[in-house]
Amino acid sequence: MSDHRLQDALDALKSTRVRMTPQRHAILEFLYESMTHPTADDIYKALEGRFPNMSVATVYNNLRVFKEAGIVKELTYGDASSRFDSVTSDHYHVICGDCGKIVDFHYPGLDEVETLAEHVTGFKVHSHRMEIYGTCPKCKEKVEH
Amino acid sequence: MSDHRLQDALDALKSTRVRMTPQRHAILEFLYESMTHPTADDIYKALEGRFPNMSVATVYNNLRVFKEAGIVKELTYGDASSRFDSVTSDHYHVICGDCGKIVDFHYPGLDEVETLAEHVTGFKVHSHRMEIYGTCPKCKEKVEH
DNA sequence: TTTTTATATTATACTAATTATAAAGTAAGA
DNA sequence: TCTTACTTTATAATTAGTATAATATAAAAA
Numbered sequence: 344m345s346d347h348r349l350q351d352a353l354d355a356l357k358s359t360r361v362r363m364t365p366q367r368h369a370i371l372e373f374l375y376e377s378m379t380h381p382t383a384d385d386i387y388k389a390l391e392g393r394f395p396n397m398s399v400a401t402v403y404n405n406l407r408v409f410k411e412a413g414i415v416k417e418l419t420y421g422d423a424s425s426r427f428d429s430v431t432s433d434h435y436h437v438i439c440g441d442c443g444k445i446v447d448f449h450y451p452g453l454d455e456v457e458t459l460a461e462h463v464t465g466f467k468v469h470s471h472r473m474e475i476y477g478t479c480p481k482c483k484e485k486v487e488h
Numbered sequence: 489m490s491d492h493r494l495q496d497a498l499d500a501l502k503s504t505r506v507r508m509t510p511q512r513h514a515i516l517e518f519l520y521e522s523m524t525h526p527t528a529d530d531i532y533k534a535l536e537g538r539f540p541n542m543s544v545a546t547v548y549n550n551l552r553v554f555k556e557a558g559i560v561k562e563l564t565y566g567d568a569s570s571r572f573d574s575v576t577s578d579h580y581h582v583i584c585g586d587c588g589k590i591v592d593f594h595y596p597g598l599d600e601v602e603t604l605a606e607h608v609t610g611f612k613v614h615s616h617r618m619e620i621y622g623t624c625p626k627c628k629e630k631v632e633h
Numbered sequence: 634t635t636t637t638t639a640t641a642t643t644a645t646a647c648t649a650a651t652t653a654t655a656a657a658g659t660a661a662g663a
Numbered sequence: 664t665c666t667t668a669c670t671t672t673a674t675a676a677t678t679a680g681t682a683t684a685a686t687a688t689a690a691a692a693a
Contacts, residue, residue: 419566477613
């Protein structure tokens with residue numbers, strides 16, 4: 344299933360002018376198999392066993408390439424590291440303020456918000472971002488003890 | 489009107505253990521009068537005439553204090569500088585990807601999204617963030633010429 | 634298959650936002 | 664007014680991410 348999504352992503356890249364390299368394949372594979380929305384550094388650490396000479400810059404460069412190709416999404420968090428997500432059908436994220444855990448949350452896209460914003464502001468709207476903040480079940484328990 | 493909101497904020501601070509200083513007053517005043525969602529550096533530059541010895545750290549420290557007191561909100565943008573907003577009634581932001589302009593966008597709070605997320609994920613939800621991305625009218629024009 | 638060449642990777646240095654630290658200053662309660 | 668805990672300042676440190684230039688390599692052409 345996730346194999347299939349990875350293959351789709353690889354095909355999408357092939358249709359652009361983006362070359363496939365072992366590093367790129369490994370980064371994509373890790374991202375598509377991971378359910379954890381990793382940071383660039385997470386990816387770097389996860390792959391340094393297989394690619395002892397890989398540079399962090401390579402991870403950042405390739406994540407940017409993937410973003411431009413539309414197969415990876417960046418989630419930014421101020422001073423903290425960005426997290427990366429494979430692009431899938433519409434879902435949002437619920438984030439734990441205590442432990443940083445990110446959980447996918449399926450919800451119909453808020454298209455009407457985009458349309459309304461266009462009318463009210465005169466902008467040409469192309470996307471939106473929504474995130475929900477709270478405390479995950481595990482961290483809730485901890486507070487109680 | 490904005491005088492009134494500023495006064496409310498000052499009152500809110502008085503009820504906590506937060507001391508009032510000239511720097512703090514000036515930062516708050518600037519933030520409440522500004523319609524531009526300034527960065528910490530914007531604030532620093534705007535006030536350095538009146539406070540030639542003020543340190544950037546003071547701006548950051550106090551913005552954090554205000555955030556903790558719940559009268560100021562931070563909008564984070566990955567590697568780029570955060571922007572700060574006085575906390576007001578529910579509104580969202582429409583952001584121009586070309587020039588960075590931020591426009592307020594009034595919309596009924598998405599309370600039902602929060603409720604649903606609580607049920608589905610088991611989180612205790614306390615807030616959410618939504619932003620709309622696009623191109624502002626001015627930048628749209630530029631592209632056409 | 635070999636050659637070619639544009640693109641990718643690496644190592645390193647750099648930038649910019651933000652935070653930490655410690656000394657000096659000051660708001661506000663006793 | 665005195666005192667003290669909190670603030671400010673100046674400076675250094677930290678950290679995410681980007682730029683650069685030399686080396687390596689994927690993939691198209693011969």
